[in-house]
Amino acid sequence: IATQERSHKVKIFTRTWKGEQPEGIHVHLLGKTGWSNISRNRHFFEALKRELPQHQLDGVVAFSRIPNADVYFAADPCYVERVKDKSFWYKCGQRYRHYKILEHNIFAGPNPPATLVLTEREIEAFNRHYGIAPDKFHLLPPGVDKNTDSEASAKNNRTDVRAELSTPESATVALFVGSGFRIKGLDRALRAIAANQTTTKDLEFWVVGNGKPARFQKLAKQAEVTVRFLGGRADTGRFYDAADFLLHPAYSESAGKVLLEALTHGLPVLTTDTCGYAPHILKANAGAVIESPFSQNTLNQTVKEFIQNADKRQTMCENALAYAASEDLYSCHQAAAEIIENILSKKLSVVSELAQA
Template sequence: MKLSLVRRQFSRFGGGELFLQTLYEGLRKRGADVEIVQFSQPSWLPSWVKMLLYNAQACKKKEDRFYYSLDRLSCLELYNAGGGVHREFLKHKGFTLNPLHPVYLRLEKKTFENSTRIIAVSQMVKNDILRHYKIPPEKISVIYNGIPFQTIDDRAIENMRREVLDEYGIDADLPIVLFVGSGFKRKGVREFLQALSKLQRPFHAFVVGKESKLSYYRLLSRELGIEEHISFTGPRQDVERFYAASDIFFFPTRYEPFGNVVLEAMNYKNAVITTRQCGAGELIDSRYLLDKSDDPHAVELLRELIDNPQIRQKVQKDNYQIASRYTIEHNIDETLRLIKKITEEKR
């Protein structure tokens, strides 16, 4: 049976596409008979029609292929719910009149019901699936995302830190707090800024990522009296330099199925504070998990890490060791193990 990794309009630059390409190469290296199958739709069609057409295209071509996808499709052997649960996402996003949402919900239900097995990228996502849909728990396997972990020595990190701080004219003795992510509302940049405004400690913070309403967040930082302490960098190709420059990665997201940025920050020896609504938060010390994005406890945790270098350094060291266990290679091995199990059950 041919293993087909299915994706809509494959592009080498998207996060999902990059993961799929890495998975493809890793599976081939392990001897799997694998291909990438992509489907395109006319650009003039409404988005919700494109989604329905994509589902029809993929299912029509399936034949005897083993289908794996990150997309919601009603004819999969293995669905990777890397995007989380749309019904749960809408709870955090709020109501909007968009015909795409009902289509997503319909496809999501069919995908969960029809898929032979489901990968949840965190226990949180598995719990969300079970809460919203009548799916047998044994049908869902938790496989955490992985990163291309790099062994990095302290000297290399210090050199990158110095370069970034010199570039932005920042005092090297200041504690550096970092946020990385695009789509600032869901990922908690407002809450990030509000918490920092209450620190009453010297600091500088970088906000790295793409946001269409960036002027709102710049104005908010001014209103909060911390404008001079915040650098909005926009999207960056060299984000690893900012991981290296920072001491604390603060990610008060409202809903993040996993959050590779957390592991990436840990790879560069950051202490991490995030929310229980972030799947990757399951991997860190639970003391540094917030109950919600605007949890007032965030200020206390930030102060603890800033005021106590020994505590901060221990957390940074522990996080680096944790990140070293969640590599993309480990993820591929776990995925292949599950694929083999499904094919054996189908015989």
Template sequence: MKFAFIIFKYFPFGGMQRDMLRTANELIKRGHQVEVFTLSWQGEAPSQMGVHVLPQKGWFNYQRYKKFIKATFNIIQNSHFDYIFGYNRMAGLDAHFAADPCFIERAYTQRGFWYRLAPRTKWFAACEKAIFSANSSTHVLAVSLTEKPHFQRWYGLPDERFHYIPPYLSPERFALQDKKKMRQHLRETFGFGKNDFVYLLTGSGFSMKGLDRAILALAAMPKKLRENTRLVAVGQDNPKQFAAMAEKLVLQDHVVISKGRNDIPQLMQGADVCVHPAYRENTGLVILEGMASGAPMLVTETCGYAMHVKNADAGIVSAEPFNQEVFNQQWLEMRQALDLANKPKPKWSKNGLAYTKKLWRTMMVVLRQIS
């Protein structure tokens, strides 16, 4: 079969992007052809698949997306493709990978009246409806069940078109290295002291991932504890507003913001806490990846995979509705509970490791069944 994969933007460190590339590689390994259509591609494109980069111009993102979709389907319609697989929402898909939360649910519960009247909102809502409505034929693949009730409430999405995929963790995530060496690697990489306590936040889109919440929690710590506490944020985003925020709070020596890196598993293994205080997150694969790295977790309940932290007792889940003061206290609680001088420490690390290994074994059984 010949597959067309459509994704607005590809960059190496995005969760959805990694899922797309892994699926494409698996299909190619099984003898199929895959061609990817995208507005932009960062990094080297794989030689085994065709990559069509179709940049577009427009004042707003949604205008560029609209032009890109038209250009993509012009090519697809003039070529022979057996299956069209979209990672972003648009009409004309055979299947959609539902990585994002329900747009219309957020528009009505988290936004005001004027937001819903904006052309951008109407366009995104129409794209979502084209996929999830009861009279659509598009199949929906989802790695979380969190958003399913919202899609069904708004659009009447039938169960037979919704397909749950268990979360995927690559085997190398379980290749744990010497803890002392990983702690040293993290601290030397960013110029920290060997005994500094490090919170690590990873994920593209710092605004949505709640980097501001983490900076505020760091600022709220007692001065004596804050002196040797550091926050590292690694991901694909413009760091300017968060660097300014850290400077305003006199935290510029405590907060480091880095571009995406290839050594995330090693950094996770060297961190004292992996923090993911996202405003909203359909899944949050970095949560499971952090647990598989043996890192205690501090996450918000809005993340689809926060349930795994709670089920495993692998850290602290900050409940909804989010309260910054409560989160500040939870942040401090983890710092105090995991202090090097404290014994015994919580078993968050061991619990997370054991849980993700069990989850991985379950996932492998499912993959063998569909192979």
């Protein structure tokens, strides 16, 4: 949409689409057939290869691993880096070979696309495996929504949400936000909460996000932890306002948008250094980051410190709000649109010069 707002015509080619389609942007649905994600991917790529030449396009921007694009938006982490510690048998599987080949076809050729990345860590990962020229990478600022609520509104949200959930004001609430519970480290979070059940008499754990909770409900029951699974919410901001800290001990996360969303609401953050945006938490002095290799005992102890020290949490809250007010955490889409425009303009200029030669 940011590109469209710069007076460009945009066409989207995708396998599936949920929700309303943006006005003025034509969405082409391709290659939906297949029994597995791999087969559906292959059908999509084959259909895309046939479809693109039928359109007069100035350039192609890929949001998944598609060869021959002009620009690749690397929202997903480097695949071979992410699975480097998987077993030999995993790497013999079809899934590994499929995604490794897709990524190899993008980056291992003589002219890889301009690549938009969200963190410095991803630049390092791609370079370790593919040796890409530095000028091919473009580091984007984050792209969270600004929190425009007043302090009074935040206090009202805290009061209202706690009343809705019958949570006393005196309770300490740890909040987990995100879909894909396993990779986000919900099991780690549950174990940390279980280890601190006696730290305070009023400790609650809320989980906001879509996922498959059965395994984690079983784990919570075994650990005798009461967890509120609240599902996916359109009003997540109210829960940031109502909680006392965000607990996000992810196994792997290329960025971790929820970390910055929490900062904009003044919510202290406890996360892991495997999240791309974790350095913002340290820079803001608005929480803590568990270093690799991960230690459950270290997480448990740090959660205990968060629970016990309300004054420190208040300082983190103030630091978070100050950081969110002074740093650019918001212009990802506008910056990406400008970079894409510049890259394609240079390409068209070269094409024009060659045509005139």
